[in-house]
Amino acid sequence: MIKVRNLSKNYGDVEAVKSINFEIQDGEIVGFLGENGAGKTTALQMITGYLAPTSGMVEVNNLNISDHALEIQTQIGYLPELNPLYPEMTVFEYLEFIAKVRKITGKQFRDALSRVVDKCGLQGVVHKHISSCSKGYKQRIGLAGSMIHDPKILILDEPVTGLDPNQIVEIRELIKSLGREKLVLMSSHILQEIQATVGRIMIIHRGEIVANGTNEELMSNFRGNTLLNLEVKNANETSLKDLSVAVPNMDVVNLEEKTGRHILQIEYAQDVDPREDLFNYAVSSGWVILKMTPTTTDLEDIFRKLTMEDQANA
Amino acid sequence: MHNTRTIFLREIRSFFNSPMAYIFLVIFAIFNGYFFTSTFFLYNQSDLRSLFSVVPMVYLIFVPAISMGLIAREINIGTMETIATLPLKTYEFVLGKYLAVISLILLGLVATIIHLFTLMKFGSKIDYGALLTGYIGLALVGSMYAAIGTFASSITDNQVVAFIIGVFIVLIFFLMGFFLPLVPTNLAGIIQYLSVDYHYSNISRGVIDSRNLVYFFSVIGFFLAMTVQSLEVRKWK
Numbered sequence: 001m002i003k004v005r006n007l008s009k010n011y012g013d014v015e016a017v018k019s020i021n022f023e024i025q026d027g028e029i030v031g032f033l034g035e036n037g038a039g040k041t042t043a044l045q046m047i048t049g050y051l052a053p054t055s056g057m058v059e060v061n062n063l064n065i066s067d068h069a070l071e072i073q074t075q076i077g078y079l080p081e082l083n084p085l086y087p088e089m090t091v092f093e094y095l096e097f098i099a100k101v102r103k104i105t106g107k108q109f110r111d112a113l114s115r116v117v118d119k120c121g122l123q124g125v126v127h128k129h130i131s132s133c134s135k136g137y138k139q140r141i142g143l144a145g146s147m148i149h150d151p152k153i154l155i156l157d158e159p160v161t162g163l164d165p166n167q168i169v170e171i172r173e174l175i176k177s178l179g180r181e182k183l184v185l186m187s188s189h190i191l192q193e194i195q196a197t198v199g200r201i202m203i204i205h206r207g208e209i210v211a212n213g214t215n216e217e218l219m220s221n222f223r224g225n226t227l228l229n230l231e232v233k234n235a236n237e238t239s240l241k242d243l244s245v246a247v248p249n250m251d252v253v254n255l256e257e258k259t260g261r262h263i264l265q266i267e268y269a270q271d272v273d274p275r276e277d278l279f280n281y282a283v284s285s286g287w288v289i290l291k292m293t294p295t296t297t298d299l300e301d302i303f304r305k306l307t308m309e310d311q312a313n314a
Numbered sequence: 315m316h317n318t319r320t321i322f323l324r325e326i327r328s329f330f331n332s333p334m335a336y337i338f339l340v341i342f343a344i345f346n347g348y349f350f351t352s353t354f355f356l357y358n359q360s361d362l363r364s365l366f367s368v369v370p371m372v373y374l375i376f377v378p379a380i381s382m383g384l385i386a387r388e389i390n391i392g393t394m395e396t397i398a399t400l401p402l403k404t405y406e407f408v409l410g411k412y413l414a415v416i417s418l419i420l421l422g423l424v425a426t427i428i429h430l431f432t433l434m435k436f437g438s439k440i441d442y443g444a445l446l447t448g449y450i451g452l453a454l455v456g457s458m459y460a461a462i463g464t465f466a467s468s469i470t471d472n473q474v475v476a477f478i479i480g481v482f483i484v485l486i487f488f489l490m491g492f493f494l495p496l497v498p499t500n501l502a503g504i505i506q507y508l509s510v511d512y513h514y515s516n517i518s519r520g521v522i523d524s525r526n527l528v529y530f531f532s533v534i535g536f537f538l539a540m541t542v543q544s545l546e547v548r549k550w551k
Contacts, residue, residue, distance in 0.1 A: 011551065048399045052549040073401040080399075084392030086324075088331045100320045101400045145396070 001025055002047060002153065002185065007056035008207075009042050016042040018207040019056065024200075026152065029179035031198035032187035035307060039207040040187040041081050044157050047185070048078045060153065074102065077151035081158050081187075083142035087131035091122060091141055094130060095148055102149040116144040119174060136167045143171070147178070154178060156186040160193055172197045191300055201299075203306055210306045215299060220270070222302040227253075228266040228275070231291035232282060235262045239285035247277040261290065317402050321410025325384070326417060335418060338380050342422040345372045350429050360437035365429055366448045366518050370455050370510075374488060376422075377456060378480030381415045381463025382473045385545070389471035398549075408541045412464050419456040423449065444520045451517035454530040455510060459484050461537035468541045487533075 002024045009017040017039045024030050032040040045051040047058050049069040058065040060072045086094060095116065099109045117123060120140040125133055130141060139162060147154060159175065160168045175197055178184055188194050194201055195215055203211040203218075211218055228250075240262065244252055249272040254265035268274050275292065282289050329335035349368035357364060385408075388394040397407055433440060466480035467473075491509035494502055506512050513526040 045395075050395055050398050050549070051551075070401045070403070073399055076399070078396075078399045080392065080395040082392045082395075084394075084396055086328065086391075086393060088328055089324075093327070097320065097324050098396075098400070101317055101402055103316070 001061055002183065003059040005057050007046060007058060008054045009046060009051060010054045015207055020209050022202060022209060022212060024183055024185060026183050027181065028200060029175065029184040029198045030200045030202060031194035032202050032204055033191060033194045033303065034189060034204035036189055038204045040204055041157055044155055044187060048076055048155055049073055075152050077146035077149065077154045079142050079146040079156045079159055083139055085130045085138060085141060090127055090129050092126050094141065095145060098145045099148050104149055112148050116148050120144040121170065135162045136164060139163055153183045156184065158188055159186055191303055195299055203303060205307045218299060218302055222305065225267045225269055227295045229291065229293045229295065230264040230266055232262050233260060233288040233290060235287045243281065246281050247274050250274045317406040318410040321407050322413045325411055325414035329414065329418060338376065338418065339422055339425060342372065342376055343425045346426050360433065360440050362429060362433060362445060362448060365426060366452065369452050370514060373456055373459050374481065374484055377419065377459035378463045378466065378477050378484060380418055381460055382467055382477040382480060384411045384415060384464055385467040386470055386473045386476040404542045404545050408464065408538055412460060412538060415460045415464065416457050419460060420453060423452055447520045447522055448518045451514050454517065455514050458510065458530050458533050461534040465537040465541045468544045
């Protein structure tokens with residue numbers, strides 16, 4: 001379990017993280033979503049004990065990081081953003097080194113090695129030098145290093161950057177499978193990635209958590225009104241004018257005429273659905289409906305809204 | 315100790331996996347060999363005095379050079395973040411790194427024993443006690459400069475900068491003795507005590523006084539503690 005209370009970090013005058021609060025339970029996969037420089041990495045670095053917070057506290061499995069950093073670090077596996085590795089070492093040497101610091105040796109190490117090699121798909125590169133591995137492999141080596149001790153908590157900072165689409169799918173599946181028994185906290189600036197991988201999303205913007213919930217929760221909390229695109233034939237002026245009176249709970253926000261057709265944009269609140277009334281009205285007025293498509297707000301719109309609003313004000 | 319050993323072995327392996335260690339050992343041997351033999355037969359004395367006076371000067375460049383990458387490189391390539399988030403105490407890390415550099419320096423010193431054979435072949439009435447203390451002195455000076463080099467490497471992510479800072483601090487300690495005549499008399503005692511040459515020359519003359527040992531060990535301790543501090547402070551940047 002990770003518990004974060006009023007956590008802040010200042011770099012000089014810059015407030016990188018501003019008093020954030022959240023809790024993550026075991027077995028959850030949670031994603032930090034935010035633009036570059038939003039404070040994701042700084043927040044993760046404070047949880048892993050790499051940076052000391054300016055104020056606030058981090059608790060991991062009921063231990064406070066400021067007093068029990070080493071104990072917490074034995075329980076956490078961390079993949080830093082830039083995935084730093086020693087290029088002159090072989091994959092085996094690197095994993096052996098990390099394992100040794102984590103007091104995993106002998107038979108235990110051999111078991112751990114075959115587990116991570118298998119999970120991260122490192123067969124065939126184990127005795128290669130890291131410098132001669134491709135970026136995709138390097139990312140997996142980093143991941144293997146972070147889970148060699150089978151940690152209860154995995155913290156992955158941008159785990160899929162630099163991977164090709166197939167590798168992204170593989171790593172995503174790996175993270176999901178890990179999430180069944182572990183707590184996984186990952187970050188990404190790629191929305192699709194977060195959406196496809198995690199169970200809960202925290203949107204972080206300018207050091208603050210501006211949204212926290214599952215994909216569905218975010219959608220229902222932040223979805224504004226629905227826009228409906230309606231394209232009709234054979235509509236006359238009067239029937240178009242009467243539309244807003246005849247069908248309740250909706251507004252015509254735009255009307256265009258194109259060679260005998262009318263394109264209408266209709267807006268309505270998310271808790272109502274006037275589509276059936278619209279259809280009946282169209283039939284009774286002798287319209288022919290060519291197209292009726294609601295444009296759904298997706299997470300991308302929500303993300304843009306949450307992160308742009310502020311910039312407009314600033 | 316377990317972690318110090320792990321860090322130490324990784325560092326040693328990394329020295330010998332790159333050309334670094336070999337270049338250091340070969341050039342160190344050539345320098346010392348050249349300066350030793352060029353005066354050895356001229357002096358016509360049964361000792362290694364010329365070796366013992368040249369090695370500390372060769373150290374001035376070589377020790378900062380082999381220690382410049384020690385920590386600066388880890389900061390530069392980002393592995394410091396991996397290290398800092400492993401269950402590992404900062405002092406264990408620093409000590410492992412430091413011992414690795416010392417080992418390389420001692421290995422370089424071992425290679426100079428070849429000059430001892432020259433001495434044994436041509437010399438007579440060799441004072442082996444003085445030779446032993448001479449080597450102890452060289453090991454102590456090397457260890458002290460290595461601590462300075464380790465510190466210099468911990469305050470930057472740029473190896474060249476680390477090298478320059480290392481040489482600069484080492485030079486201060488080395489040159490202090492030479493400026494002795496220029497300083498006011500009430501300061502002379504302190505300056506003399508801080509000068510590496512004063513303590514080294516005592517030891518290489520065959521006198522191992524606890525005052526000299528205290529000097530070397532406290533300078534080493536001071537710079538290693540500073541190294542730990544400078545790494546700890548990075549958390550609070």
